[in-house]
Amino acid sequence: MEAARLHEYTEDMTSGLSIDEVAEPEVAGPDDVIVAVEGAGWCQTDNHIIEGMWEQYVPQPLPMTLGHENAGTVVETGSEVELVSEGDPVICHPVQTCGTCRPCRLGETMYCENDAFNGLTTDGGFAEYLHTSERSVIPLPSGVEPIDIAPHADAGITAYHAAKKAVSELNPGDHAVVIGVGGLGHIGLQCLNAMSAARITAVDVKPSALELAQRYGADHVVNPTDADVPAELEGITDGTGAAQVLDFVGEDVTTAYAPDITAAGGDHHIIGYGGHIHEPAQALVNGEFSFVGNIVGRYAELQELVALVEQGDVDLHTSRYDLDEVNDVAEMLEHGEIDGRAVIVP
Numbered sequence: 517m518e519a520a521r522l523h524e525y526t527e528d529m530t531s532g533l534s535i536d537e538v539a540e541p542e543v544a545g546p547d548d549v550i551v552a553v554e555g556a557g558w559c560q561t562d563n564h565i566i567e568g569m570w571e572q573y574v575p576q577p578l579p580m581t582l583g584h585e586n587a588g589t590v591v592e593t594g595s596e597v598e599l600v601s602e603g604d605p606v607i608c609h610p611v612q613t614c615g616t617c618r619p620c621r622l623g624e625t626m627y628c629e630n631d632a633f634n635g636l637t638t639d640g641g642f643a644e645y646l647h648t649s650e651r652s653v654i655p656l657p658s659g660v661e662p663i664d665i666a667p668h669a670d671a672g673i674t675a676y677h678a679a680k681k682a683v684s685e686l687n688p689g690d691h692a693v694v695i696g697v698g699g700l701g702h703i704g705l706q707c708l709n710a711m712s713a714a715r716i717t718a719v720d721v722k723p724s725a726l727e728l729a730q731r732y733g734a735d736h737v738v739n740p741t742d743a744d745v746p747a748e749l750e751g752i753t754d755g756t757g758a759a760q761v762l763d764f765v766g767e768d769v770t771t772a773y774a775p776d777i778t779a780a781g782g783d784h785h786i787i788g789y790g791g792h793i794h795e796p797a798q799a800l801v802n803g804e805f806s807f808v809g810n811i812v813g814r815y816a817e818l819q820e821l822v823a824l825v826e827q828g829d830v831d832l833h834t835s836r837y838d839l840d841e842v843n844d845v846a847e848m849l850e851h852g853e854i855d856g857r858a859v860i861v862p
Contacts (some may be wrong), residue, residue, distance in 0.1 A: 525568030557585030557667030
């Protein structure tokens with residue numbers, strides 16, 4: 517089968533991956549599931565993996581097939597698999613977990629001590645077929661197509677995971693801010709809108725992204741190239757600040773907004789990454805706000821997100837590309853030329 521593989525780290529996105537002919541994955545254990553990939557979302561994290569940013573955090577045996585946002589149809593299962601059968605459409609949580617370590621027992625699947633992460637530590641879904649496990653697949657309801665939902669396997673549940681934490685701290689009338697209405701941000705905004713009664717302000721430098729934000733329920737939009745973000749938020753919130761800020765950019769400039777736009781006792785959620793936090797300790801003491809880190813959501817949260825999709829509360833803004841266009845997609849994303857999510861169709 518054909519697969520898009522990373523052979524060595526590089527900052528040149530035009531040739532980051534090569535299309536190789538590799539063996540099709542096979543069932544090797546009783547809980548294995550083989551999925552014919554119909555859609556695999558391209559993520560900014562894929563660019564970061566190509567650059568080598570994750571190498572110091574997780575083991576990455578190269579060459580490796582990338583792709584951690586996968587959905588498709590089951591083609592083969594292990595002898596003990598009962599959740600799905602051949603022919604079932606599924607979305608695949610990117611992490612394959614053991615189910616027996618303490619974090620797994622507590623339901624914290626992202627903290628599994630024996631995990632394998634598709635496209636990050638083991639072969640992913642930029643290929644015709646994907647090897648995964650019964651603990652990682654979620655059957656799709658009728659009417660939800662794998663190719664349309666694939667990016668929710670990471671982008672969706674990461675945004676949902678952060679939004680769910682924020683919603684638990686939002687009261688009717690509170691203000692929330694979404695910074696970056698891109699591949700993750702447009703999902704997070706919809707989750708906030710569906711799950712809370714907060715008033716939402718979207719911040720982005722792209723007019724097309726702000727138009728998307730208004731379509732998905734933002735009450736206010738701010739373009740940092742045209743206006744001073746803290747000053748705008750002070751006016752929008754009558755000087756109180758935003759109770760919850762979801763930062764889907766995570767660059768130095770956006771994390772620096774925190775002391776000036778976050779309400780007392782509020783949270784600035786870091787979802788996007790690449791920058792740093794440079795704030796004096798006194799700023800956190802004075803405002804008693806918190807920086808909150810966010811990783812990929814749990815398996816159960818992907819189930820909840822699928823329910824929101826089925827109900828029509830969360831939509832995906834996507835564009836589709838062939839497998840041999842992976843480097844073109846990486847280059848376009850590097851230059852901010854993709855609105856929403858790119859989906860690779862193997």
